Each structure stands twice: as structure tokens, then as C-alpha cells.
Amino acid sequence: MDLSRRAVLTSGAALAAAGALPAAAAVAPVAEIALVMNSADASVSVIDMATRREIRREPVLREPHHWTLSPDGRTLLVGDAAGNALFSFDPATGAPLGHQVCADPYQLWISPRGSVLVVAALRLDHIDIYDAAGRTLKKRIAARSMPSHIAFSPDEAMVFVTLQRSGAVMAIDLARLAPVWTQPSGPTPAGIVWHDGRLLVACMGSDHVAEMDPADGRVLRRIVTGKGTHIIAPAPDGDTIYVGNRVGGTLTALDAATLKPRQSFTLSGGPDCIAFAPDGKLWITRRFTTTVAVLDPASGSVEPITVGRSPHGIFLSSVLPAARRDPAAALGTASV
Amino acid sequence: MTDPALAVAGWLQQALLLPLLYRLGAMQWEDLSFGWALFAVYGLVQVAATFAVCMPLEHWRPVERWPDRRAVATDMLYTLVSRVGILPLVTFVGFYQVQVAFTGYLADHGWVPPTLELLVPPLLGHPVAAFVVYAVLLDGAEYWRHLLSHRVRWWWALHSLHHAQRQMTFWSDDRNHLLDDLIAALWFGAIALLIGVPPLQFPMLVLVLRFLESLSHANARVSFGWLGERLLISPRFHRAHHGVWAAGRRSCNYGAILPWWDMIFGTADFAASAVHTGDPSAPEALVSGGYWAQQAGGLRRMAGSRRPAVTQR
Known part of the structure; x- marks a missing residue:
């Protein structure tokens, strides 16, 4: 691992310095913005949340998928998987701040207390654990099975990564930087969240969410939601957990206390990442369209906003004040 | 404004591909299946646009007239297999794991493809x-790959399938041996490790480039003029490369889109004017056989390529 660590850091630092993008200050801030990663368009859409209009697109290299927020809430890191780069944006304005080399950053997440950055390389089959502050690679863990989504235990002791090809979840001890267990979850696991001392795992090759024991990876129960269960997003009010069903084209609202389905919404276009606006509406990317859907869960109405091709990750700047006070809270409300 | 091709690809993904992958227990490929759907739909648009322009051109100013165009039908099949994405799909399924393993190995040893x-x-x-x-650099790389496919004896035996056609039309661009296509994919993959792959968010630009490649094979008496022919490869320029006298290991005009590489490396022939195309030394199976007969014939010719008789010049 020494070789990879040295090379990644060396090239990353050099290119970050060489390629710093211009003038964050040149972009005037707007009230609240949404940033949408257009995975088939090599761009990030900046949307004015009030007018529901795309203000502009910021180019990246190839294929932006997901994001994570720095602990101080001042930098939004966007992973460009096929471009092998991490792009930094000002989360309040959407202004580009620079970039650095990173091998296949498909999914990325900074731990709740801000110590490590975990990157899942879906294409290259590894999980990288970086020091969050210096972005130095601490450990690369081979995961020959399409590592996909990431969840942390609240105490930051463990990180859990879904492995899509093998239908399993890998638990990694962040102190020892070593896998503790890898257990079957259900076919093609995608989204994963920590909820009430349990792991909830969306099994995209099936129709359910698996509830797993984080201690040993046992599946405790399966909650049927819809075909192609892909994403799990706990609402900030703590009352509801939303589950996107990719094949069924639906969104299921689960009661957060009982995990029983409470309501279902039809949402075609391949529903993916979910972000929660302060007015209670859900902003949902639709992978197989060029739109973000703004869903009002009270009425079920959907308002589309046109963005680039295959929108994936979505960030709403409305979480920022909370993020600057408490990064863990902000991370908990964002899309995974 | 919604891109109609994207809307069709989205429908294809949701209505056909996702349910199929779900049923097959292969949902891990759902991201890639959408990429393939986009490729296939834009490929169809490419074929339709090329047909709409080249077919009238070939009727208006044909270089050659043929009473029987049956041989062209096989070339149409090559085009559809290649551009609508069946061939890329097969290549992808066959080589994805190899590519992942190799790129992952390089990344573990410090080489993150830039x-x-x-x-x-x-x-x-x-x-x-x-x-x-990217387009210019890849066109340069394509020039060298094409030149080598003529100069290396066994490779020419494979590539001669592309030259065997005696009825060259805009459909002939994708008439290649599968092994030749595979080598081209590996060539492209190696270059991608050095400079990356081009941004693919410009389907219209890709469409224009692919159109120019098809147009250069058209059976149309079209020249771009003295200056134009030195900027972009015309049907006249490329027909010289396919001329019967140029078939073999010493040919001319190897470029795909830009003639600059031929001009720089001394292989350009702007004076040549060839009417009849084909490779007189090619077995008949390569000329007028069906798809699989041509594929088998190409392999046989490669196997026999140790004998000097395979080359003409």
C-alpha cells in the first residue's frame, strides 16, 4: 500500500496546486441553491431553490456522482468517478474551488466527527480511507465486489459499505483500518443508513430493505417496499424514512419507529438521491431523465426541474447553517 | 429542452432493461445499462442521419453503378451491429473484468489514469x-493503428476484410473483423490509460465525427476542394486508400478524419483517383460472403498469413 499512498498523494497534491480553479468570489451567492451532479453530462447544475430554475452548470471532468461536506461546512467535495478526481465547490454559492486526483471516487463520505474520508471505488473495487483534513491515504482495502454506498456508526468506530456484486455488506473497524465482517444482506445492496442502532440496507436486486445488526451483520428482518429498492433517506424530522424503488418507480414512506410502510408515491425516471428542503419537500434526482423532482409528500404533487443528463447526487445549501453548527446533523439529512 | 434521444434511452432503460436486469438478478449493471441505452439510441440517430445524407449523395453522384447490391447488405449488418451497440456490449461484457483488474492493479501501484x-x-x-x-490526438493514434494494420502481415490479413469490399458505400465503414475491432479497442484502452477517454457529453460532436468517417466511404463523387481536402478527409481522398492498386501493406491515405497525419508522415496522396475498390488477392468469402463467412475467412487468411502470398505489394 505504500506505493499507492505515495503516488496518490504526490500526484494529487501537485495537480491540485496546478489546477486550482479560478475565483470562487466571482460567483455571487444566491439565497439557497441546490447542486446536482449530472453523471452523464460531466457537470454540476446550480439551481436557485426559490425559483426552481437552473442558474448555470459548472463543468467537471467526466462523471460526477456523489458528494460530501467538509466538517466546517465550507467545502463540498464532489466525486468524479470516471475522471479520477475530487472537485471542491463552495456549498453556499456553487463556485468551483479546485480539484485533486483520486482513484475512482464513486461514493464518498466524511465520518460524523470529521476524522476520516471514506471513498468507495465502485469501478476499481476498493475502499479508500483518507485522513479527512489532509486527504492523505491511510488505507486501501480491496473489495472485489463493486463497493457502493457508505454509512458510519455514530461513534465513528465503524464504517459499513455495501458490495453490489456479492450481495453483502462489509464492516470496517476505523481504528484498526481492517474489515471486521462481510455478511450477505440481500441481492445488489445499494443505499445504507444507520438507524436506531441498526443498519438499513436497500436491496436493489429485490424488493425490500434489510435490517441488519451492525455487530455481526445478521439480517434481523426484511421490510418490503417495492421492486429495485435503491436509496434510503431518513427525513430530518425523525418521523419518516423514505425508500426509493428504482425498478418499481415508486417512493415508499416508512414509519421511522416501526419501519412499516405508511405511504407510497409514484415516481418514474429512476428515483435516486434524496435531499430534504426546509419546507418539507423532497428533492429527488431521476437518473434516467434530465430532471430533479420536487415532491410534496403532503399532496403527492411533483414539480420537475430540468438539469443535465442522468442527475445523481443532490445537495441543498439550506442545510448549511445547521452544518456549520453541527456537521453530523447536516450529514444525516443529506442524500447518501 | 428535453433531448428526444435521451427520452427514448430513458424509456428503454425503464421499460425494458431494468425489468430484464431485475429478472436476471443482474441489477448491479443498471448504471451501465443506461449508458448502453444512450449509446444505442445515439447510434441509431447516427445511422439515420448518415443514411439521410449519404444515400441521396450516392444516388446523385455515384462513382460506380452496380446492377446487384447484395454485398452491401452485409455491410449494413456490420454498421447496425457496431453502432447500435451490440458489438460494444459484447466487448464490454467480455473485457470489463479484465479492464477493471488491470486498471485497479495500476491504481494500487500509483498510476491513476489521468x-x-x-x-x-x-x-x-x-x-x-x-x-x-482529444479528437485530434485520437485521430492521430487511429492513423498509426491503421497504418500498422497494413504493415504487419497477420494484422493486414485481418484488416483486409475491410478492404475486400468491391462495392464500397457509406455502409462499409464498420466492415471489420471482430478480432480487428478487438485490437482497436485494446489500442484505444492503452491510449486511455495515458490521456483518459474524451468527454462523452457531446453526442452531437461524436455524431459529426462518426458521420465524417462514414461519408469518407461513400460511393459518391465528392471532393472538398484543394483546401478542404487538406482539412478533412473526403470521399475522394479515402477512396484512393481503398483503390484496388492500394490494397495491401503499402497503401496511402491512412487517416480517418484529418489528413494531417498522412501529410506529416508522407503517406498522403492527393493526386490518386481510384474508381474501383477492393483487394484483388482477397478470397471470395471476404468479398461476398455473409457476416460469419467473412469472419471465418478472415481468421483463415490470418492463419495463412505466414505465407507471403497473402500480401499483394
């Missing part, structure tokens, strides 16, 4: 300019 924009920072943030630079 992109041109990171190697040349001024290109970052200017995706159209980056695309153009």
Missing part, C-alpha cells in the same frame, strides 16, 4: 476545447 484536462490544466473548464484536442 485525463488530458489534468495534464493540460488550461483545458479544464473548457470541455468543448478538450473534446476537440
Whole structure:
């Protein structure tokens, strides 16, 4: 691992310095913005949340998928998987701040207390654990099975990564930087969240969410939601957990206390990442369209906003004040 | 405004591909299946646009007239297999794991494949300019691959399938042996490790480039004029490469889109004017056989390529 660590850091630092993008200050801030990663368009859409209009697109290299927020809430890191780069944006304005080399950053997440950055390389089959502050690679863990989504235990002791090809979840001890267990979850696991001392795992090759024991990876129960269960997003009010069903084209609202389905919404276009606006509406990317859907869960109405091709990750700047006070809270409300 | 091709690809993904993958227990490929759907739909648009322009041109100003065009039908099949994405799908399924293992190995040893924009920072943030630079560099790489496919004896035996056609039309561009296509994919993969792959968010630009490649094979008496022929490869320029006298290991005009490489490396022949195309030494199976007969014939010719008789010049 020494070789990879040295090379990644060396090239990353050099290119970050060489390629710093211009003038964050040149972009005037707007009230609240949404940033949408257009995975088939090599761009990030900046949307004015009030007018529901795309203000502009910021180019990246190839294929932006997901994001994570720095602990101080001042930098939004966007992973460009096929471009092998991490792009930094000002989360309040959407202004580009620079970039650095990173091998296949498909999914990325900074731990709740801000110590490590975990990157899942879906294409290259590894999980990288970086020091969050210096972005130095601490450990690369081979995961020959399409590592996909990431969840942390609240105490930051463990990180859990879904492995899509093998239908399993890998638990990694962040102190020892070593896998503790890898257990079957259900076919093609995608989204994963920590909820009430349990792991909830969306099994995209099936129709359910698996509830797993984080201690040993046992599946405790399966909650049927819809075909192609892909994403799990706990609402900030703590009352509801939303589950996107990719094949069924639906969104299921689960009661957060009982995990029983409470309501279902039809949402075609391949529903993916979910972000929660302060007015209670859900902003949902639709992978197989060029739109973000703004869903009002009270009425079920959907308002589309046109963005680039295959929108994936979505960030709403409305979480920022909370993020600057408490990064863990902000991370908990964002899309995974 | 919604891109109609994207809307069709989205429908294809949701209505057909996702349910199929779900049923097959292969949902891990759902991201890639959408990429393939986009490729296939844009490929169909490419074929339709090329047909709409080249077919009238070939009727208006044909270089050759043939009473029987049955041989062209096989070339149409090559085009559909290649551009609508069946061939890329097969290639992808066959080689994805190899590519992942190799790229992962390189990443573990410190080689994170760069992109041109990171190697040349001024290109970052200017995706159209980056695309153009990629197009030029890849066209240069394509020139060398094509030249080598003529010069290396066993490779020419494979590539001669492309030259065997005696009725060259805009459909002939994709008439290649599968092994020749595979070598081209590996060639492209090796270059991608050095400079990355071009940004693919410009389907219209890709469409124009692929159109020019098809047009260069058209059975149409079309020249771009003295200056135009030195900027872009015309049907006249490329027909010289396919001329019967040029078939073999010493040919001319190897370029795909830009004639600059031929001009720089001394292989350009702007004076040549060839009417009849084909490879007189090619077995009849390569000329008028069906798809699989041509594929088998190409392999046989390669196997026999140790004998000097396979080359003409």
C-alpha cells in the first residue's frame, strides 16, 4: 500500500496546486441553491431553490456522482468517478474551488466527527480511507465486489459499505483500518443508513430493505417496499424514512419507529438521491431523465426541474447553517 | 429542452432493461445499462442521419453503378451491429473484468489514469476545447493503428476484410473483423490509460465525427476542394486508400478524419483517383460472403498469413 499512498498523494497534491480553479468570489451567492451532479453530462447544475430554475452548470471532468461536506461546512467535495478526481465547490454559492486526483471516487463520505474520508471505488473495487483534513491515504482495502454506498456508526468506530456484486455488506473497524465482517444482506445492496442502532440496507436486486445488526451483520428482518429498492433517506424530522424503488418507480414512506410502510408515491425516471428542503419537500434526482423532482409528500404533487443528463447526487445549501453548527446533523439529512 | 434521444434511452432503460436486469438478478449493471441505452439510441440517430445524407449523395453522384447490391447488405449488418451497440456490449461484457483488474492493479501501484484536462490544466473548464484536442490526438493514434494494420502481415490479413469490399458505400465503414475491432479497442484502452477517454457529453460532436468517417466511404463523387481536402478527409481522398492498386501493406491515405497525419508522415496522396475498390488477392468469402463467412475467412487468411502470398505489394 505504500506505493499507492505515495503516488496518490504526490500526484494529487501537485495537480491540485496546478489546477486550482479560478475565483470562487466571482460567483455571487444566491439565497439557497441546490447542486446536482449530472453523471452523464460531466457537470454540476446550480439551481436557485426559490425559483426552481437552473442558474448555470459548472463543468467537471467526466462523471460526477456523489458528494460530501467538509466538517466546517465550507467545502463540498464532489466525486468524479470516471475522471479520477475530487472537485471542491463552495456549498453556499456553487463556485468551483479546485480539484485533486483520486482513484475512482464513486461514493464518498466524511465520518460524523470529521476524522476520516471514506471513498468507495465502485469501478476499481476498493475502499479508500483518507485522513479527512489532509486527504492523505491511510488505507486501501480491496473489495472485489463493486463497493457502493457508505454509512458510519455514530461513534465513528465503524464504517459499513455495501458490495453490489456479492450481495453483502462489509464492516470496517476505523481504528484498526481492517474489515471486521462481510455478511450477505440481500441481492445488489445499494443505499445504507444507520438507524436506531441498526443498519438499513436497500436491496436493489429485490424488493425490500434489510435490517441488519451492525455487530455481526445478521439480517434481523426484511421490510418490503417495492421492486429495485435503491436509496434510503431518513427525513430530518425523525418521523419518516423514505425508500426509493428504482425498478418499481415508486417512493415508499416508512414509519421511522416501526419501519412499516405508511405511504407510497409514484415516481418514474429512476428515483435516486434524496435531499430534504426546509419546507418539507423532497428533492429527488431521476437518473434516467434530465430532471430533479420536487415532491410534496403532503399532496403527492411533483414539480420537475430540468438539469443535465442522468442527475445523481443532490445537495441543498439550506442545510448549511445547521452544518456549520453541527456537521453530523447536516450529514444525516443529506442524500447518501 | 428535453433531448428526444435521451427520452427514448430513458424509456428503454425503464421499460425494458431494468425489468430484464431485475429478472436476471443482474441489477448491479443498471448504471451501465443506461449508458448502453444512450449509446444505442445515439447510434441509431447516427445511422439515420448518415443514411439521410449519404444515400441521396450516392444516388446523385455515384462513382460506380452496380446492377446487384447484395454485398452491401452485409455491410449494413456490420454498421447496425457496431453502432447500435451490440458489438460494444459484447466487448464490454467480455473485457470489463479484465479492464477493471488491470486498471485497479495500476491504481494500487500509483498510476491513476489521468485525463488530458489534468495534464493540460488550461483545458479544464473548457470541455468543448478538450473534446476537440482529444479528437485530434485520437485521430492521430487511429492513423498509426491503421497504418500498422497494413504493415504487419497477420494484422493486414485481418484488416483486409475491410478492404475486400468491391462495392464500397457509406455502409462499409464498420466492415471489420471482430478480432480487428478487438485490437482497436485494446489500442484505444492503452491510449486511455495515458490521456483518459474524451468527454462523452457531446453526442452531437461524436455524431459529426462518426458521420465524417462514414461519408469518407461513400460511393459518391465528392471532393472538398484543394483546401478542404487538406482539412478533412473526403470521399475522394479515402477512396484512393481503398483503390484496388492500394490494397495491401503499402497503401496511402491512412487517416480517418484529418489528413494531417498522412501529410506529416508522407503517406498522403492527393493526386490518386481510384474508381474501383477492393483487394484483388482477397478470397471470395471476404468479398461476398455473409457476416460469419467473412469472419471465418478472415481468421483463415490470418492463419495463412505466414505465407507471403497473402500480401499483394
